[in-house]
Amino acid sequence: MLNPVKVGILGLGTVGGGTVHILQHNAEEIARRAGRGIVVTHACAKEINQTYPYSTDNLVLTEQLIDVVNNPAIEIVVELLGGTTIARDMTMQAIANGKHVVTANKALIAKHGNEIFAAAQQQGVIVAFEAAVAGGIPIIKAVREGLAANKIEWVVGIINGTSNFILSAMRDKGSEFNEVLAEAQRLGYAEKDPTFDIEGVDAAHKLTILASLAFGIPLQFDKVYLEGITKIAREDVRYADELGYRIKLLGITKRTEAGIELRVHPTFIPNRRLLANVDGVMNAVLIQSDALGQSLYYGAGAGALPTGSAIVADLVDVTRTLTTDPGNRVPHLAFQSNALVDLPILPIEEITSAYYLRMTAVDTIGVMAQVTHILSENRISIEAIIQKEPISGEKQVDVVMLTHQVKERQLNQAIQAIEHLESISGKVTKIRVETLEH
Numbered sequence: 045m046l047n048p049v050k051v052g053i054l055g056l057g058t059v060g061g062g063t064v065h066i067l068q069h070n071a072e073e074i075a076r077r078a079g080r081g082i083v084v085t086h087a088c089a090k091e092i093n094q095t096y097p098y099s100t101d102n103l104v105l106t107e108q109l110i111d112v113v114n115n116p117a118i119e120i121v122v123e124l125l126g127g128t129t130i131a132r133d134m135t136m137q138a139i140a141n142g143k144h145v146v147t148a149n150k151a152l153i154a155k156h157g158n159e160i161f162a163a164a165q166q167q168g169v170i171v172a173f174e175a176a177v178a179g180g181i182p183i184i185k186a187v188r189e190g191l192a193a194n195k196i197e198w199v200v201g202i203i204n205g206t207s208n209f210i211l212s213a214m215r216d217k218g219s220e221f222n223e224v225l226a227e228a229q230r231l232g233y234a235e236k237d238p239t240f241d242i243e244g245v246d247a248a249h250k251l252t253i254l255a256s257l258a259f260g261i262p263l264q265f266d267k268v269y270l271e272g273i274t275k276i277a278r279e280d281v282r283y284a285d286e287l288g289y290r291i292k293l294l295g296i297t298k299r300t301e302a303g304i305e306l307r308v309h310p311t312f313i314p315n316r317r318l319l320a321n322v323d324g325v326m327n328a329v330l331i332q333s334d335a336l337g338q339s340l341y342y343g344a345g346a347g348a349l350p351t352g353s354a355i356v357a358d359l360v361d362v363t364r365t366l367t368t369d370p371g372n373r374v375p376h377l378a379f380q381s382n383a384l385v386d387l388p389i390l391p392i393e394e395i396t397s398a399y400y401l402r403m404t405a406v407d408t409i410g411v412m413a414q415v416t417h418i419l420s421e422n423r424i425s426i427e428a429i430i431q432k433e434p435i436s437g438e439k440q441v442d443v444v445m446l447t448h449q450v451k452e453r454q455l456n457q458a459i460q461a462i463e464h465l466e467s468i469s470g471k472v473t474k475i476r477v478e479t480l481e482h
């Protein structure tokens with residue numbers, strides 16, 4: 045067998061720890077698969093004086109990132125720092141030094157991937173990023189290689205473990221939002237800045253990557269429409285249940301004649317669907333493609349070992365292809381770089397969806413007639429409508445409805461008119477309903 049491949053890791057936190065553990069624990073199996081050993085020789089972190097729960101005996105630990113990136117003995121740099129400034133500099137420096145890079149950093153790839161892949165291609169090195177989308181699920185491999193025969197029509201996914209963990213606990217145990225978020229942070233699921241998880245930014249990073257791989261378009265994070273889960277009220281979770289739905293934070297990207305839909309938002313999903321039953325930190329990605337039809341990919345979306353699993357899989361992949369001519373490797377974004385096309389991304393008002401609407405009626409007499417009149421004027425048909433019984437002593441009641449499919453611009457016009465009614469108090473809550481056929 046050849047000498048082991050030397051790896052340097054930047055960052056020994058949740059994912060760095062999981063990666064070192066797996067490489068040590070499964071060393072023999074990994075070497076049998078890769079054709080040679082894969083050994084971490086150097087690692088960099090801010091907290092190198094702590095005791096790690098794995099052996100650091102043969103590991104040179106440093107606080108200086110550049111010591112790893114500029115070390116001529118290291119062939120593969122694993123970037124597990126997070127963020128898009130220092131991580132970008134280190135990644136670009138590693139590439140300039142002719143090193144392959146493996147990263148879990150979806151923010152980095154979504155925002156700077158076009159530049160990073162161009163530099164990597166010029167240097168003939170690989171930047172591998174399986175861990176960046178849906179944690180341990182081999183979704184990059186599946187889309188880039190497994191579905192290479194297909195024209196992909198749409199991709200829909202639960203791709204943020206933290207927000208799914210929160211929504212599941214709110215529904216199943218009636219837990220408080222902030223308590224569950226703190227638990228997700230303790231378990232190492234959340235981003236350093238957890239607003240990325242709960243405001244949909246992390247899911248948008250991952251969706252940006254999936255859309256590029258699915259449709260052969262450049263990475264365009266700035267064009268993703270995003271809404272997080274922080275505005276979901278307890279009553280919406282309860283009404284979803286009553287109507288036979290679950291609320292999930294979905295990333296949706298779809299090819300239409302007018303352009304590409306690229307959106308992240310809370311979504312009602314009928315509870316009989318598989319996606320509706322993906323709970324806790326689990327992720328799932330459902331893909332519609334022309335030859336295979338639908339395929340579903342399910343597994344742990346965050347955590348030390350699941351994410352470490354994806355990092356090590358990339359290390360094996362890179363090791364196996366070290367001697368392959370760069371022109372014959374799998375292209376970073378699934379399509380050859382000169383075959384990417386710049387399809388337009390649709391503004392959210394141009395999408396068509398069904399909707400859940402909740403409003404508070406202050407005067408119940410005649411309010412239903414007024415609301416349904418506005419909807420019919422805007423050619424919006426209603427699938428279900430519920431007027432809740434007023435709580436005794438109170439005049440206000442919730443009115444909840446589900447619409448059939450309509451263009452979002454049209455729905456927004458109707459909502460504006462409804463909010464102007466004297467019998468309606470405050471804002472109308474709007475949540476999109478998942479209507480993709482499956």
Ligand SMILES: NC(=O)C1=CN([C@@H]2O[C@H](COP(=O)(O)OP(=O)(O)OC[C@H]3O[C@@H](n4cnc5c(N)ncnc54)[C@H](O)[C@@H]3O)[C@@H](O)[C@H]2O)C=CC1
Nearest residue numbers: 055056057058059089090124125126148149232346347351
């Ligand atoms: N935690 C998870 O389940 C998942 C995380 N990711 C991504 O993996 C990456 C790492 O995430 P975690 O391991 O959770 O983060 P973490 O916060 O647990 O670890 C970060 C590590 O980087 C080191 N570091 C950061 N800046 C440094 C600097 N300037 N100099 C030296 N060391 C520095 C820290 O000391 C720490 O060891 C992020 O990009 C994250 O988005 C991806 C999938 C899942």
Ligand SMILES: N[C@@H](CC=O)C(=O)O
Nearest residue numbers: 204205206234235346
């Ligand atoms: N914070 C992320 C970690 C994995 O990508 C999540 O919760 O999914």
Ligand code: NA
Nearest residue numbers: 174177179181
């Ligand atoms: Na993955």
